Amino acid sequence: MSSLDPVVLFFLLGLVAGLLRSDLRLPAAIYEFLTVILLLAIGLKGGVELAGQDLRQVVPQMAAVVVMGVVLTFIAYPALRLLGRFDKVNAAAIAAHYGSVSVGTFAVAVAYMASRQVVFEPHLPVFVVILEIPAIVVGVVIAKGRKNSAKWASLAHETLLGKSIVLLVGGLLIGWVMGPKAIESVGGLFIEPFKGVLALFLLEMGLLCAAQVSTLRKYGAFLICFGVVMPVVGAAIGTGLGWTLGLSYGGTALLATLAGSASYIAVPAAMRISVPESNPSLSLAASLGVTFPFNVTLGIPLYLEMARRIHGVEV
Amino acid sequence: MSSLDPVVLFFLLGLVAGLLRSDLRLPAAIYEFLTVILLLAIGLKGGVELAGQDLRQVVPQMAAVVVMGVVLTFIAYPALRLLGRFDKVNAAAIAAHYGSVSVGTFAVAVAYMASRQVVFEPHLPVFVVILEIPAIVVGVVIAKGRKNSAKWASLAHETLLGKSIVLLVGGLLIGWVMGPKAIESVGGLFIEPFKGVLALFLLEMGLLCAAQVSTLRKYGAFLICFGVVMPVVGAAIGTGLGWTLGLSYGGTALLATLAGSASYIAVPAAMRISVPESNPSLSLAASLGVTFPFNVTLGIPLYLEMARRIHGVEV
Amino acid sequence: MSSLDPVVLFFLLGLVAGLLRSDLRLPAAIYEFLTVILLLAIGLKGGVELAGQDLRQVVPQMAAVVVMGVVLTFIAYPALRLLGRFDKVNAAAIAAHYGSVSVGTFAVAVAYMASRQVVFEPHLPVFVVILEIPAIVVGVVIAKGRKNSAKWASLAHETLLGKSIVLLVGGLLIGWVMGPKAIESVGGLFIEPFKGVLALFLLEMGLLCAAQVSTLRKYGAFLICFGVVMPVVGAAIGTGLGWTLGLSYGGTALLATLAGSASYIAVPAAMRISVPESNPSLSLAASLGVTFPFNVTLGIPLYLEMARRIHGVEV
Amino acid sequence: MEMVTRKLVTIITEAVIEKVLIGELDNLRVSGYTITDARGKGHRGLRSAGWEHGANIRIEVICDEAMADSIAVKLKEQYYENYAMVLYVSDVRIMRPEKFQP
Amino acid sequence: MEMVTRKLVTIITEAVIEKVLIGELDNLRVSGYTITDARGKGHRGLRSAGWEHGANIRIEVICDEAMADSIAVKLKEQYYENYAMVLYVSDVRIMRPEKFQP
Amino acid sequence: MEMVTRKLVTIITEAVIEKVLIGELDNLRVSGYTITDARGKGHRGLRSAGWEHGANIRIEVICDEAMADSIAVKLKEQYYENYAMVLYVSDVRIMRPEKFQP
Numbered sequence A, B, C: 001m002s003s004l005d006p007v008v009l010f011f012l013l014g015l016v017a018g019l020l021r022s023d024l025r026l027p028a029a030i031y032e033f034l035t036v037i038l039l040l041a042i043g044l045k046g047g048v049e050l051a052g053q054d055l056r057q058v059v060p061q062m063a064a065v066v067v068m069g070v071v072l073t074f075i076a077y078p079a080l081r082l083l084g085r086f087d088k089v090n091a092a093a094i095a096a097h098y099g100s101v102s103v104g105t106f107a108v109a110v111a112y113m114a115s116r117q118v119v120f121e122p123h124l125p126v127f128v129v130i131l132e133i134p135a136i137v138v139g140v141v142i143a144k145g146r147k148n149s150a151k152w153a154s155l156a157h158e159t160l161l162g163k164s165i166v167l168l169v170g171g172l173l174i175g176w177v178m179g180p181k182a183i184e185s186v187g188g189l190f191i192e193p194f195k196g197v198l199a200l201f202l203l204e205m206g207l208l209c210a211a212q213v214s215t216l217r218k219y220g221a222f223l224i225c226f227g228v229v230m231p232v233v234g235a236a237i238g239t240g241l242g243w244t245l246g247l248s249y250g251g252t253a254l255l256a257t258l259a260g261s262a263s264y265i266a267v268p269a270a271m272r273i274s275v276p277e278s279n280p281s282l283s284l285a286a287s288l289g290v291t292f293p294f295n296v297t298l299g300i301p302l303y304l305e306m307a308r309r310i311h312g313v314e315v
Numbered sequence D, E, F: 001m002e003m004v005t006r007k008l009v010t011i012i013t014e015a016v017i018e019k020v021l022i023g024e025l026d027n028l029r030v031s032g033y034t035i036t037d038a039r040g041k042g043h044r045g046l047r048s049a050g051w052e053h054g055a056n057i058r059i060e061v062i063c064d065e066a067m068a069d070s071i072a073v074k075l076k077e078q079y080y081e082n083y084a085m086v087l088y089v090s091d092v093r094i095m096r097p098e099k100f101q102p
């Protein structure tokens, strides 16, 4: 228990309350408020640390990370199609969720590392932004073919200007332009309360997660297995890539977490618009109902351990 | 004036603004947000301090406190029935409000004691949880008889898994499991802003309180008297019990405050479901419109003084 | 860039996101929450500092400030009527916006001065309250004549008990009564997170500002010119008055900012009720779409410079 | 179920005049009304909840034909011209007509 | 467009009994329902959203005449007396009648 | 009050496609629309506001019969199959028919 971060207990509280059918819910406006703070905070912190850095080395890493997003989607797809026996559109839609990332999971990993004094490269938040997109493109192409005309422009617009990317990129830029001054100035809302905000966010995530149980019961064992195995496979790939790219121990673990996480905001919205034939309950059940809880409780410590081993770090 | 805590002035501001018919209102989502923070904060703080404690001595105290909740309801009922000339259902419903507790009042008392460096036992928040329930049961039994079949299960579920109990108990458990680490971690949202959050919460309570005036005017003098006298009687009983149970000076004052406070969240909801014939305006006018303002301004200092006298503490 | 306060970048982020048609929006409840915190914080801080002061000298200043509000409206009106060729009601309504003030702009100016260690008289927030009203009265009289019977009472009520005045005055009174204790007590919500709250508020203001572009495009160049020139003229008058009244360098700059700012909350609401024939899009486009962004980026530094020169202060 | 026919008047208009309109309805002595928050688009352009000035409300009043007429006349005379406003009337069946008497 | 006529039952009542009423509707086997948050005024006075105890909800159910009757009867018997509640029924045209079969 | 009859088309569907549907309505040149947030249950299960992916919206359009048909046809062809969606049409009486002309 002592290895758990307190914020994870808030997730469990929400989960248990939800499973017991408590009437606890955070208002939608508050959930959004918390999300906005988390996204800006992650962006700002990354941006401030990025300020002094030489960005030239980051560009090739970004390309590699895009490729990873594509590869992850192409690994998930046949697994879902052949082992899970899902039809093309549903397999493609679920695969896109796993090729993309979850900022909530990233925030928990960041908090987890901070409490263990594990440092990481400041440009990791950039990878969050970059990883949101390729999986969506691949998912839509698999489901619809490339000629899915006209819609590409609006899909690009929706995705690139979605809330999470705008806030992350905006925070990065503000932090980068302003440097440490930015954090001194607005830290009273974005930095000091960060973990409390994360805790409340996770409480609501627990409640949302509990709401997935009935779908999971219906679609059974495969979705649960997939929701646990796929993140571990993804994280293994992320660990390998992080190590190859020369990331630090912490950076490797974070990249593994990103690879192992599954989207539950940007991708569902994009699929609803671009692949409406897919069943949104399936992918949300897997990503919100299985992978998210797995990652925030067991996954993140595991990925850190994997990174530790590959880097041969002593603790 | 100097003896008033600043947060009480926020209550008065809300009250005056409401009476003057200002259009000031906090959005419902914000009111809920503030409540969630207060409940989790109270739970967490209690839980952390509870961590090192021997809980065996607490169990008999808990039993005594349950009995107090029942007794308070049975004191309020005949007063309402005979002196107030309310019919059975309304007397029972109002009595249930006074046998139960108000977490808002408890929060103000905690802040009041903190600013006076009065300490209290860390398990007082446990009593808040425990006191929510017996009065509801007694109220429903008086109004409906015991055979009010089938509904008991759903009433129990509603009440035990209501928002306030889940958050208080959840906070207690998280604090208990994690110890001081919990507060370090999430204190930036739950501890440092606590009194500010309480102030804003009280502002809204003042506005809600002002909205009760028209009902009070209609039902007149008795409800106002009852709303002032009953808390003092309850607090006297609470003081006596606290002293008997060997609570500290501060713990006694808090138990008195709990006894003297009247529910305005859990009980109204329970009565609306289980004793729908009762008029919700009556009980809200008394508890929100009279007892709450009385307690946060005059009551709490009075109860602390009562506790001081019975304990023979010098200040 | 280095002279910009980080909070202004949040405004630009919102503006750019809005212009690019991002789906980013803060929920209405959160916008109100942020506003409530800003208003109470400004009031509290002013009140606390006011505590030790001799208020007799302030009264004549208040009278002068009222006159300034009237004068500003009477300057804006003919400009709009003759140069802008607006009809009577629209010219009167827009003029009223510019004779009144924007608390958001004031908050940015306060933050800007704090980060430059420029001090100002604690009673400046009183001027915010006072300046909200005269312009509304003048605007309605111009548009409707003085006999606009019966409605005056309800207009006075709406305006004097509007959210912003109640919170500012309430904060001032609480700060004044409680002194520094007030800020210690509730500072964790109102003081430390102030600039973060302001940043988030400005993010939403940027989004709202972007939404004015289509109106601006329709009504063209005059509104844009007016929205830039009028604040500078107003600020010049404010600078002169501040200097004449013997305000400090910082106080003068703040009075100039108030004079140069245009209302986008209290006055639009009042005009909608009292001069409904006026087109609300016009005045909002000017005040939200031109003057607000001008003031928070270029205006405030300019007004501080003007105050510096008139006071002959070295920096 | 025995039911009688009444009119349902629905008004969609600017949130900023909620208080004023409620005053008018009270003056006309309607027996009640229901309000929901809304957003929308019409001749006066987009009205996008979220911010007070842009938001709409949707008011429903159940009443008899005469009252429906009074409401329509009142709003037409005093509000149609200057406010974003739509009003429509439909038939509904209710159970307790006495409840909807002024 | 080929359409058939069905009933639209609209219920306006206290938010606090949402769960209970949904239970009743589920028991009656309605094919679906839609809920919006509302505020309002009626015989039981002002009900002003914003705070749970004062808020209203507005429930809509599309169904056939028999179901509309069942709903009306059920609510009349068990809820009319003790709760702020208004119910009205109107005719609507829908496209896929099978969708609204229990 | 002189009034004319028009159609009121009500659509209940997933909040996530609000922008898309508004685009369709604009393309069809409706004169306006009104949107409220909602939650509900239907064949595609519970849709519980509060979280974007689960929320519903309720769109109302006042228009003539031809437009009502066009809307129904459009949505049936392109959206019925893949989205949680209900559409119904009723008669309403309005005062200024010119206002509801495309």
Ligand SMILES: Nc1ncnc2c1ncn2[C@@H]1O[C@H](COP(=O)(O)O)[C@@H](O)[C@H]1O
Pocket (backbone or CB within 6 Å): D012, D013, D038, D039, D040, D041, D042, D043, D044, D045, D046, D047, D056, D083, D084, D085, D086, F030, F031, F032, F033, F034, F035, F060, F061, F062, F063, F100
């Ligand atoms: N044809 C329409 N159908 C449904 N709602 C409408 C229609 N036209 C206008 N509205 C609503 O009524 C409000 C005011 O309309 P208007 O006065 O035309 O700007 C709009 O913001 C919409 O919410």
Ligand SMILES: Nc1ncnc2c1ncn2[C@@H]1O[C@H](COP(=O)(O)O)[C@@H](O)[C@H]1O
Pocket (backbone or CB within 6 Å): D030, D031, D032, D033, D034, D035, D060, D061, D062, D063, D100, E012, E013, E039, E040, E041, E042, E043, E044, E045, E046, E047, E056, E083, E084, E085, E086
């Ligand atoms: N005549 C009416 N027209 C529209 N809504 C009404 C009417 N009467 C009552 N209501 C709504 O129904 C709720 C309960 O009404 P009541 O039971 O009369 O208090 C009120 O709060 C209103 O929202």
Ligand SMILES: Nc1ncnc2c1ncn2[C@@H]1O[C@H](COP(=O)(O)O)[C@@H](O)[C@H]1O
Pocket (backbone or CB within 6 Å): E030, E031, E032, E033, E034, E035, E060, E061, E062, E063, E100, F012, F013, F039, F040, F041, F042, F043, F044, F045, F046, F047, F056, F083, F084, F085, F086
């Ligand atoms: N019979 C019904 N009456 C009222 N609303 C319904 C009904 N059926 C479905 N709905 C609403 O329409 C939405 C989509 O329905 P569906 O496509 O059946 O899942 C639901 O979430 C409900 O809000």
Ligand code: NA
Pocket (backbone or CB within 6 Å): A072, A097, A098, A099, A100, A101, A234, A258, A259, A260, A261, A262, A263
């Ligand atoms: Na992933």
Ligand code: NA
Pocket (backbone or CB within 6 Å): B072, B097, B098, B099, B100, B101, B234, B258, B259, B260, B261, B262, B263
């Ligand atoms: Na009590």
Ligand code: NA
Pocket (backbone or CB within 6 Å): C072, C097, C098, C099, C100, C101, C234, C258, C259, C260, C261, C262, C263
């Ligand atoms: Na001004």
